[in-house]
Amino acid sequence: MRKRMAAFAGMALASALALTGCSGSASGTAEGSEDTFKVAAFTAGYGTPGGKSTLDDFVEKGEALGWDVTLYTSEFDYDKINTDVTSAITQGVDAILAGFPDPRQVSPLVNAAKNANIPIFSIDGGVEPNDDFVVDVTFRxxxxxxxxxxxxxxxxxxxxxxxxxxxxxxxxxxxxxxxxxxxxxxxxxxxxxxxxxxxxxxxxxxxxxxxxxxxxxxxxxxxxxxxxxxxxxxxxxxxxxxxxxxxxxxxxxxxxxxxxxxxxxxxxxxxxxxxxxxxDWTSVVDQVVGDMDAYQKSGTLPSENFVEVEGTLxxxxxxxxxxxxx
Amino acid sequence: MTKTDTLPATTTAPRVRERASISQLFWQGGTIVALIVLIAFFTAMRPDVFLSFGNMRNILEQIAILTIIAVGQTVVMVVGDFDLSVGTNATLSGATAASLMIGGTPIPLAIVAGLCVGLLVGVVNGLLVAFLQLSAFVATLATMTTVGGLAFIATSGTTLYGMPEDFFWIGQGRPMGIPMPIFFAVAAAIILWLVLRFTTLGRRWYAVGGNAEVARLSGVNVRWTRFLAFAVAGLASAIGGIILVSRLGSASSASGNNYMMLAVAAVFLGMTILKSGQANVGGTLVGVGIIGVMSNGLNIIGVNTYIQQVLTGLIIIAAVTLSALKARKS
Structure with a gap:
C-alpha cells in the first residue's frame, strides 16, 4: 500500500513538473509572440517531393525573416490538419500558409481563421479564385x-x-x-x-x-x-x-x-x-513570402486573391x- | 410401419453424407474454387490474352513481392498474431538500401544493411509482443507508424534514384525470360514451407498458435518462438522491400506500404483452405494468386480501379467471414 502511495505521489509529482514545464514554455512563447510574427503553415502533401521541398523552402525563408513558423503536416489526412491548425489558431497566430490544400477539405480551419480574423495565404490551393484565401498562387x-x-x-x-x-x-x-x-x-x-x-x-x-x-x-x-x-x-x-x-x-x-x-x-x-x-515552386514561395511580409509590415493584403503562373516544358x-x- | 420408418432413414443417410461432403468441400476448397472460377471467368472474357504465357508471367511477376511479404506474414499468423508493420518495414528497408547505394556503399553491403533494418523492426515487434506482452495489434500499429515516419526521413520525402545499374538485376533481371522476383518468391515460399512443415521450429510455431499454454506446458519456449516469428516477418518484409526498389529503380516514402493489407488478406484467404483454419504457406499462395488474378484480370477487361478496390475489400470480408465461421464450426 505504502509503495502504491509512493508511486502515485511520484507520478503526480512528475505530472505536475511536466505540466509546469509545459506551461512555462507556453507562456514563454506567448510572450515572444507579442513581438514575433507567428505563422502556422500546413500541408497534407508533405509525403510528395514537391510538397515537402516547397514547404521546407517556405519555413526556411520565413525563419530567415525572423518569423516563428510552425509546420503542420499529414499524409493526406485533412482531419489531422484541421485539428492541428484550428488549435494553433486558438493559441494565437498572425497568418496561415496553406500548402497544396484541397479547398474542399479545409472548411473547419478556414472558419476558425475567419472567426479569428487571420488571413490564409495559399500555394496551389485550387483552380479558381477562392475567397477563403487572401491569395492563392498556383500553376495554370x-x-x-x-x-x-x-x-x-x-x-x-x-x-x-x-x-x-x-x-x-x-x-x-x-x-x-x-x-x-x-x-x-x-x-x-x-x-x-x-x-x-x-x-x-x-x-x-x-x-x-x-x-x-x-x-x-x-x-x-x-x-x-x-x-x-x-x-x-x-x-x-x-x-x-x-x-x-x-x-x-x-x-x-x-x-x-x-x-x-x-x-x-x-x-x-x-x-x-x-x-x-x-x-518553379521556389518562385511561388518567394511571391507568397513577399505577400506575407507586406502583410506583416503594413497590414497590406495582396490586391488579387488568385494568381496563376506558368510552367515550362x-x-x-x-x-x-x-x-x-x- | 417399421419398414416405412426405416426406409427414409437409409435413403437420407447418403444424402446427409453428400451434404456434409459438399459442405466440407465448400469450407476447405472454397478459396481454391474461387481462384479457379476467377481464372475461368477472365479466360472466358479474354480467351486470347488471359491464359497466354506472357500474361501468366505478368501475373507471377506482379505478385512476386507480395508473395515474399505474405509468407513472412503467414509465420506471424501461424503463432496467432499479425504484423501491421510489414508494409512500412518493406518501404524503410528498401529506402535504406537505396540511400546507402546512392551514397556510394557497395551493393552487397547496402542490401545487408537494408535486411538488417527489416530484421531489426521484426525484432522490436517480437520484443514488444512476446516479451513485453503487448497486443500484436497495438504494438505493430505503433511500429507501423514509427517505421513509416522513418521511411519519410530516410527518403527526405522525395524519390531516391541513381542506384548502380547492377542492383537492378535483382528486380528487373530476366534469366531464361523469367523475371527475377519470381525466383525470389518461389525460394521464400519453399524455404518457409519447409521450415513450417518439417522443422521443430515450425512445429513449435503451430503449437504456440494452436494453444500457447499447452505449448508452454509441453516445454516450448513460447516467448522465443513468437519472437522468432516476428523476426522472420521483418526479414521477409525487408527482402520484399529491397526487391521492390530494384524493380522500380527508385525508392519513395510509401512505395511498399500497400503490401500490409494485401499480405494480411492473402493469409486470411489461405487460412480457409486447412480444416484447422490455421495460416499455411500453400493457402497463402492461393490467396496471393486470387489477389493477383483479380487485379490483372480486372485491368485487362478494363474495370475501373475504384471498383477493383471495392471487389478486393469484399474478398477480404468474405475470407475473414469464412475463417470466422470455420473457427466456430471447429
Missing part, C-alpha cells in the same frame, strides 16, 4: 495540360486516331483538373482514350507501381492499342515508362508533370518518356540544360 492547369498534350502530339506525330491512356488521381484537385483538361484536349484532337476512360491511381505513394501494372496489363491485352500515355505527375509516368520499356516498345510515348530528377534522366535517354513540366530539346529542383 490549362497551360500544364496544353504543354503536355502538345508534347505527346509531337511525339506521336499527331493526335488523330491515336490511342492514349490517361492516368489521373481525382482526390488531388490540381491533378484532377489538368487530367480532365488533357482528356478533353486529346478527344478534341481526335485521339481515343485507351480503355474508354481515365485510369485512376488509388494512392500517390504507390503510383509508380500502380501505373506500371496499368500499362503492362493494358499492353498485354492490346499490344497494338497504345500510342501514348498522358500522366498527371512524374512518379506515375515513370511506372508507365518502365512498362513500355519492359514490353520492348519504342513507339509509345509518355508525358508527366513535375520534372523530377529521375524523370529528367529518363527524358535524356530519348526513350518513351518524352516530356514533363517544370513548376522540359523535353528532348532543352533537357540537357535543365537542372531539376526535385
Amino acid at each position: 492547369q490549362q497551360q500544364l495540360a496544353e504543354l503536355t498534350v502538345g508534347a505527346l502530339e509531337e511525339a506521336m506525330g499527331g493526335l488523330s486516331g491515336k490511342d492514349v491512356m490517361v492516368i489521373g488521381h481525382d482526390p488531388h484537385i490540381g491533378i484532377m483538373t489538368r487530367s480532365n483538361i488533357a482528356q478533353e484536349l486529346l478527344k478534341a484532337g481526335g485521339a481515343n482514350i485507351a480503355g474508354g476512360e481515365m485510369k485512376q491511381v488509388l494512392n500517390p505513394g504507390t503510383s509508380q507501381e500502380e501505373a506500371l501494372k496499368f500499362v503492362t496489363d493494358y499492353l498485354q491485352a492490346n499490344p497494338e492499342g497504345l500510342d501514348g500515355v498522358w500522366v498527371g505527375w512524374d512518379h506515375a509516368a515513370l511506372g508507365a515508362t518502365q512498362a513500355i520499356n519492359e514490353a520492348g516498345r519504342d513507339d509509345i510515348f509518355v508525358t508527366g508533370v513535375d520534372a523530377l530528377g529521375i524523370a529528367v534522366n529518363e527524358i535524356k535517354k530519348d526513350g518513351p518518356f518524352y516530356g514533363s513540366v517544370f513548376q 522540359i523535353d528532348r530539346s532543352n533537357v540537357d540544360g535543365f537542372t531539376p529542383a526535385l
Whole structure:
C-alpha cells in the first residue's frame, strides 16, 4: 500500500513538473509572440517531393525573416490538419500558409481563421479564385495540360486516331483538373482514350507501381492499342515508362508533370518518356513570402486573391540544360 | 410401419453424407474454387490474352513481392498474431538500401544493411509482443507508424534514384525470360514451407498458435518462438522491400506500404483452405494468386480501379467471414 502511495505521489509529482514545464514554455512563447510574427503553415502533401521541398523552402525563408513558423503536416489526412491548425489558431497566430490544400477539405480551419480574423495565404490551393484565401498562387492547369498534350502530339506525330491512356488521381484537385483538361484536349484532337476512360491511381505513394501494372496489363491485352500515355505527375509516368520499356516498345510515348530528377534522366535517354513540366515552386514561395511580409509590415493584403503562373516544358530539346529542383 | 420408418432413414443417410461432403468441400476448397472460377471467368472474357504465357508471367511477376511479404506474414499468423508493420518495414528497408547505394556503399553491403533494418523492426515487434506482452495489434500499429515516419526521413520525402545499374538485376533481371522476383518468391515460399512443415521450429510455431499454454506446458519456449516469428516477418518484409526498389529503380516514402493489407488478406484467404483454419504457406499462395488474378484480370477487361478496390475489400470480408465461421464450426 505504502509503495502504491509512493508511486502515485511520484507520478503526480512528475505530472505536475511536466505540466509546469509545459506551461512555462507556453507562456514563454506567448510572450515572444507579442513581438514575433507567428505563422502556422500546413500541408497534407508533405509525403510528395514537391510538397515537402516547397514547404521546407517556405519555413526556411520565413525563419530567415525572423518569423516563428510552425509546420503542420499529414499524409493526406485533412482531419489531422484541421485539428492541428484550428488549435494553433486558438493559441494565437498572425497568418496561415496553406500548402497544396484541397479547398474542399479545409472548411473547419478556414472558419476558425475567419472567426479569428487571420488571413490564409495559399500555394496551389485550387483552380479558381477562392475567397477563403487572401491569395492563392498556383500553376495554370490549362497551360500544364496544353504543354503536355502538345508534347505527346509531337511525339506521336499527331493526335488523330491515336490511342492514349490517361492516368489521373481525382482526390488531388490540381491533378484532377489538368487530367480532365488533357482528356478533353486529346478527344478534341481526335485521339481515343485507351480503355474508354481515365485510369485512376488509388494512392500517390504507390503510383509508380500502380501505373506500371496499368500499362503492362493494358499492353498485354492490346499490344497494338497504345500510342501514348498522358500522366498527371512524374512518379506515375515513370511506372508507365518502365512498362513500355519492359514490353520492348519504342513507339509509345509518355508525358508527366513535375520534372523530377529521375524523370529528367529518363527524358535524356530519348526513350518513351518524352516530356514533363517544370513548376518553379521556389518562385511561388518567394511571391507568397513577399505577400506575407507586406502583410506583416503594413497590414497590406495582396490586391488579387488568385494568381496563376506558368510552367515550362522540359523535353528532348532543352533537357540537357535543365537542372531539376526535385 | 417399421419398414416405412426405416426406409427414409437409409435413403437420407447418403444424402446427409453428400451434404456434409459438399459442405466440407465448400469450407476447405472454397478459396481454391474461387481462384479457379476467377481464372475461368477472365479466360472466358479474354480467351486470347488471359491464359497466354506472357500474361501468366505478368501475373507471377506482379505478385512476386507480395508473395515474399505474405509468407513472412503467414509465420506471424501461424503463432496467432499479425504484423501491421510489414508494409512500412518493406518501404524503410528498401529506402535504406537505396540511400546507402546512392551514397556510394557497395551493393552487397547496402542490401545487408537494408535486411538488417527489416530484421531489426521484426525484432522490436517480437520484443514488444512476446516479451513485453503487448497486443500484436497495438504494438505493430505503433511500429507501423514509427517505421513509416522513418521511411519519410530516410527518403527526405522525395524519390531516391541513381542506384548502380547492377542492383537492378535483382528486380528487373530476366534469366531464361523469367523475371527475377519470381525466383525470389518461389525460394521464400519453399524455404518457409519447409521450415513450417518439417522443422521443430515450425512445429513449435503451430503449437504456440494452436494453444500457447499447452505449448508452454509441453516445454516450448513460447516467448522465443513468437519472437522468432516476428523476426522472420521483418526479414521477409525487408527482402520484399529491397526487391521492390530494384524493380522500380527508385525508392519513395510509401512505395511498399500497400503490401500490409494485401499480405494480411492473402493469409486470411489461405487460412480457409486447412480444416484447422490455421495460416499455411500453400493457402497463402492461393490467396496471393486470387489477389493477383483479380487485379490483372480486372485491368485487362478494363474495370475501373475504384471498383477493383471495392471487389478486393469484399474478398477480404468474405475470407475473414469464412475463417470466422470455420473457427466456430471447429
